[in-house]
Amino acid sequence: MxxxxxxxxxxxxxxxxxxxxxxxxxxxxxxxxxxxxxxxxxxxxxxxxxxxxxxxxxxxxxxxxxxxxxxxxxxxxxxxxxxxxxxxxxxxxxxxxxxxxxxxxxxxxxxxxxxxxxxxxxxxxxxxxxxxxxxxxxxYTNFYQSIDLIKGRGLMGKLLTLRYSGLWALLTGKSGLLMGNCGGDDRIIFVxxxxxxxxxxxxxxxxxxxxxxxxxxSEELTCNEAAGIIGSAVGKPWLKWVLLSDKAMFQGLKMAKVPEKLAETLVEMQAAIHSGKPLENFHRNSPKMGKVKLADFAKEFAQVYHQK
Ligand SMILES: NC(=O)c1ccc[n+]([C@@H]2O[C@H](COP(=O)([O-])OP(=O)(O)OC[C@H]3O[C@@H](n4cnc5c(N)ncnc54)[C@H](OP(=O)(O)O)[C@@H]3O)[C@@H](O)[C@H]2O)c1
Missing domain, CATH: 3.40.50.720 (NAD(P)-binding Rossmann-like Domain)
Structure with a gap:
C-alpha cells in the first residue's frame, strides 16, 4: 500500500x-x-x-x-x-x-x-x-522533559527539591524529583x-x-512506582513523583515561560488524569497491553540522562 x-x-x-x-x-x-x-x-x-x-x-x-x-x-x-x-x-x-x-x-x-x-x-x-x-x-518519552528536575539541576530544580522533599533532601543531598498535578499514587497508563x-x-x-x-x-503503574523505576535506572532509587495542586502546577509552568493558554491546557490534561476518568475509560475498552515495559525504556533513558 x-x-x-x-x-x-x-x-x-x-x-x-x-x-x-x-x-x-x-x-x-x-x-x-x-x-x-x-x-x-x-x-x-x-x-x-x-x-x-x-x-x-x-x-x-x-x-x-x-x-x-x-x-x-x-x-x-x-x-x-x-x-x-x-x-x-x-x-x-x-x-x-x-x-x-x-x-x-x-x-x-x-x-x-x-x-x-x-x-x-x-x-x-x-x-x-x-x-x-x-x-x-x-x-514514556515524556520523562526526557524532566531530566533537569530529576538531576535537581539549576536553582529551580534545587529549590523545588527542597520545597517538596524537605529538610531530608538538604541533609542527605539526595536531590531531584518528578512533579505534576497528577502524581503520587495516581495510577497512570504509560505507553x-x-x-x-x-x-x-x-x-x-x-x-x-x-x-x-x-x-x-504498555504498563499501568502509580506515578511513584514509575518514579522508582526511572530513579533506579539512573542511580536515584529514592526518586518520588510529587503531586502538586492545579494552582501550583500552573504557576510552575508560567515560571517556566510556557504560554498561559497552553499552561491552562496542560494543567487541565493532568487534572483529568488525576481524576481517574481516563483510567476508567481505558479499562472499559480493555485493550491488550503492549510489550515494552517501563523498565525496558528506563535503560534507554539512563543513557540519555548520563550524557546530558
Ligand atoms: N506525550 C504524551 O504523553 C502524549 C499522550 C497522548 C497523545 N500524545 C500525542 O502524540 C503526538 C506526538 O507524537 P510523537 O511524540 O511521535 O511526536 P514527536 O516526537 O514530537 O514528533 C513530531 C514531529 O513532527 C514534526 N513537525 C513539527 N512541526 C511540523 C510541521 N509544521 N510540519 C511538518 N512536520 C512537523 C517534527 O519533525 P521535523 O522537525 O522533522 O519536522 C517533530 O519531530 C501529539 O499529537 C500528542 O498530542 C502525546
Missing part, C-alpha cells in the same frame, strides 16, 4: 515507518526539516519536506495515498493550543477530502474526550474517510511509542466502515 506518515522521525513515526517498510509498504514521511531528508531516505521511505500548516503541500503529498497517519505535533510556541489544533486539523480534513484518501488514522490521546479546552477528535468531524482515533496513555507504532501500523491497513477508537497502553 501507499501510505503517508506525518510526524517525521518523531517518537512514533520513526518506528512506524520502520515497521511498515519491513512489511513491504511504500512510505512517504512528512518532515518540516530539510536536514531530515537523508535519514528518512536511509529508512527506505520517500521524504516530503514541507509543513502541515500548508494545505497545498499536504494536498500534493496525499495524492494517490491509500491511507494516511495524521498527527498534530504538540507546540510549546503556539500561544493558543486550541486554535492551533483547529487550524492544522482543518488543513488535514481539506487535503484528505480533496484527495479522497480512503483511510485515516489520527493521533489523539486518552484524555482527549475529557477536557474542555479542545478535543482534537471533534476537529476531524468533516472527514469523509473512516477514521481511527488513537488514544494512547502517557508516553511506549514503539507499542503505539505497532498499533497504528495494524490500523492503517484495516478498512472499518465507520470511525473507531483505539486505546493503547
Amino acid at each position: 501507499k501510505l503517508v506518515i506525518t510526524g517525521s522521525l518523531g517518537n512514533i513515526s520513526q518506528p512506524l515507518t520502520e515497521i511498515l517498510i519491513a512489511r513491504g509498504h511504500h512510505i512517504t514521511v512528512i518532515s518540516s526539516d530539510p536536514k531530515k531528508q537523508t535519514a528518512i531516505e536511509a529508512l527506505g521511505a520517500s521524504a516530503a519536506i514541507g509543513s502541515i500548516a500548508d494545505v497545498d503541500f499536504l494536498t500534493t503529498k496525499f495524492q494517490g495515498a491509500d491511507a494516511v497517519y495524521a498527527m498534530i505535533p504538540l507546540s510549546f510556541t503556539e500561544p493558543d493550543l486550541g486554535e492551533y489544533l483547529r487550524r492544522i486539523a482543518k488543513n488535514y480534513v481539506q487535503a484528505l477530502n480533496t484527495t479522497k484518501v480512503r483511510r485515516v488514522v489520527v493521533m489523539s490521546g486518552w484524555v482527549a474526550d475529557l477536557i474542555r479546552s479542545e478535543n482534537v477528535e471533534n476537529e476531524f468531524n468533516g472527514l469523509k474517510a473512516p477514521i481511527t482515533f488513537m488514544r494512547p496513555g502517557s508516553f 511506549s511509542p514503539k507499542d503505539i507504532a505497532e498499533a497504528v501500523a495494524e490500523e492503517l491497513v484495516l478498512m472499518p466502515e465507520q470511525n473507531t477508537i483505539r486505546y493503547v497502553g
